[in-house]
Amino acid sequence: MIDLKRLRSEPAAVRAALARRGDAGLGRTLDEVLSLDAERRVILAAVETQKASRNTASQEVARRKKNGESADDLLADLKQSGDEVKRLDQQVREIDTRLDALLLTLPNLPHPDTPEGGPEANRVIRTWGNPSEPTEGCRPHWEIGEALGLLDLPRGAKVAGSGFPVFRGTGARLVRALANFMLELHTGEHGYEEVIPPYLVNQTSLRGTGQFPKFTDEVYKIGDDELYLIPTAEVPVTNLHRDEMLNEGDLPLAYVAFTPCFRREAGAHGKDTRGLIRVHQFDKVELVRLVRPEDSEADHQLLTAHAETVLQRLELPYRVLELAAGDTGFSAARTYDLELWAPGVGAWLEASSASTFTDFQARRAGLRYRPAPGAKPEFVHTLNASGVAFPRTIAALLEVHQQPDGSVRIPDALIPFFGRELIEPLS
RNA sequence: GGAGCGGUGGCAGAGUUGGUCGAAUGCGCCCGACUUGAAAUCGGGUAGGCCCGCGAGGGUCUCGUGGGUUCGAAUCCCACCCGCUCCGCCA
Numbered sequence: 001m002i003d004l005k006r007l008r009s010e011p012a013a014v015r016a017a018l019a020r021r022g023d024a025g026l027g028r029t030l031d032e033v034l035s036l037d038a039e040r041r042v043i044l045a046a047v048e049t050q051k052a053s054r055n056t057a058s059q060e061v062a063r064r065k066k067n068g069e070s071a072d073d074l075l076a077d078l079k080q081s082g083d084e085v086k087r088l089d090q091q092v093r094e095i096d097t098r099l100d101a102l103l104l105t106l107p108n109l110p111h112p113d114t115p116e117g118g119p120e121a122n123r124v125i126r127t128w129g130n131p132s133e134p135t136e137g138c139r140p141h142w143e144i145g146e147a148l149g150l151l152d153l154p155r156g157a158k159v160a161g162s163g164f165p166v167f168r169g170t171g172a173r174l175v176r177a178l179a180n181f182m183l184e185l186h187t188g189e190h191g192y193e194e195v196i197p198p199y200l201v202n203q204t205s206l207r208g209t210g211q212f213p214k215f216t217d218e219v220y221k222i223g224d225d226e227l228y229l230i231p232t233a234e235v236p237v238t239n240l241h242r243d244e245m246l247n248e249g250d251l252p253l254a255y256v257a258f259t260p261c262f263r264r265e266a267g268a269h270g271k272d273t274r275g276l277i278r279v280h281q282f283d284k285v286e287l288v289r290l291v292r293p294e295d296s297e298a299d300h301q302l303l304t305a306h307a308e309t310v311l312q313r314l315e316l317p318y319r320v321l322e323l324a325a326g327d328t329g330f331s332a333a334r335t336y337d338l339e340l341w342a343p344g345v346g347a348w349l350e351a352s353s354a355s356t357f358t359d360f361q362a363r364r365a366g367l368r369y370r371p372a373p374g375a376k377p378e379f380v381h382t383l384n385a386s387g388v389a390f391p392r393t394i395a396a397l398l399e400v401h402q403q404p405d406g407s408v409r410i411p412d413a414l415i416p417f418f419g420r421e422l423i424e425p426l427s
Numbered sequence: 428g429g430a431g432c433g434g435u436g437g438c439a440g441a442g443u444u445g446g447u448c449g450a451a452u453g454c455g456c457c458c459g460a461c462u463u464g465a466a467a468u469c470g471g472g473u474a475g476g477c478c479c480g481c482g483a484g485g486g487u488c489u490c491g492u493g494g495g496u497u498c499g500a501a502u503c504c505c506a507c508c509c510g511c512u513c514c515g516c517c518a
Contacts, residue, residue, distance in 0.1 A: 045478070052487075077498085082498065
């Protein structure tokens with residue numbers, strides 16, 4: 001949710017910032033918001049004046065009744081005044097409803113430093129490792145996974161549908177090892193508290209992080225109970241402190257959660273969907289931070305570094321992209337994507353997205369803190385990053401570390417969790 | 428699923444024969460006094476949102492949520508949500 005007061009006081013700046021997202025419809029929404037807001041304040045002034053005089057007269061009634069005097073002469077006027085209040089209140093309510101609905105559809109303002117333009121303007125800000133050219137015997141992960149007996153895509157499709165992978169045997173063990181490796185890293189070295197949140201959430205939570213009301217198509221719904229499968233742990237974890245008043249000393253809050261994620265990926269079929277590249281269910285370790293506004297830019301760098309550490313320890317070459325204003329997600333102000341190089345498929349695969357949401361989610365979810373004892377409450381800033389998503393990481397891991405003999409080398413950092421140095425071909 | 432009880436300020440917890448109740452009291456926190464310093468003690472202060480105002484300040488709304496009754500609702504009525512206890516069912 002953008003700040004209505006700011007929109008009112010500097011409409012041109014807000015309009016210019018939103019325009020950078022490249023959606024012409026946003027300007028019209030702004031116009032409507034502004035005009036509804038103006039209308040609302042006129043009616044509000046009227047109804048509050050009316051209420052003020054009603055309250056005064058009402059107190060007079062109370063005083064007289066207490067003294068046993070008659071107040072009948074006031075009651076008729078008050079009745080009329082009450083009806084007028086009710087009428088105006090109703091108008092304000094209607095405007096509020098429309099205003100809220102519009103405000104909920106407006107995306108966050110992009111950070112001023114984000115590149116101008118759409119996806120083509122995304123900027124590579126650094127690359128780590130040596131992305132190798134695809135070589136002769138270099139196979140894609142689905143072939144490796146099948147050959148080594150790690151993956152069973154056909155049976156996943158049978159049981160649930162396309163995009164629901166089955167990891168089996170050593171593959172399942174690899175998933176478990178990765179989960180433990182990442183959780184140990186983030187809880188031990190990076191100072192995150194591990195949480196296991198609900199995997200189903202209500203609509204209020206989805207509105208808090210920004211998936212609702214605009215992106216209902218992306219989320220699986222459990223119709224009978226009005227619950228939704230989480231598309232990312234960001235949703236339950238960010239909402240942990242919804243409508244709470246935090247103390248300055250509580251911040252920063254840093255949570256790490258290993259959860260499955262469920263995404264409908266409506267309309268995405270046929271594009272980049274082979275193997276593990278785009279699936280409906282996947283595991284992810286997610287990092288979520290609630291911080292003081294003045295810390296959020298530095299924290300964004302820190303958070304990104306935490307996610308990068310995972311890839312570095314797994315010895316997987318990657319690049320960091322700063323997303324352009326037009327490609328930055330709805331709730332985010334600034335996002336760094338971490339893309340793994342997958343030599344088998346010859347493509348960069350997004351394994352993490354590290355974003356700062358400034359106060360956008362905090363406004364929607366009521367995440368506030370008191371900067372100092374006795375001070376006015378302020379909204380926190382929220383940030384999150386995948387640390388990291390499993391399927392594409394596994395894809396890159398298989399493709400990068402595949403050996404000429406068909407085996408896959410396990411990177412040193414993972415060996416203690418995996419228990420072996422090599423995944424051998426099936427005999 | 429059934430029955431009962433309950434949802435009040437940062438926290439705990441009064442208040443339900445409708446009217447100076449946005450709300451006692453305690454804790455916490457802030458300021459001050461006492462003290463070499465601290466503790467203890469004493470005095471004072473301390474909810475949030477919205478609107479108007481340069482400001483000082485003023486107005487209004489909020490006692491789970493949404494409606495209703497009424498001149499007036501934390502208090503009465505209706506619906507819903509959530510929590511606790513017991514029963515039923517169940518991994």
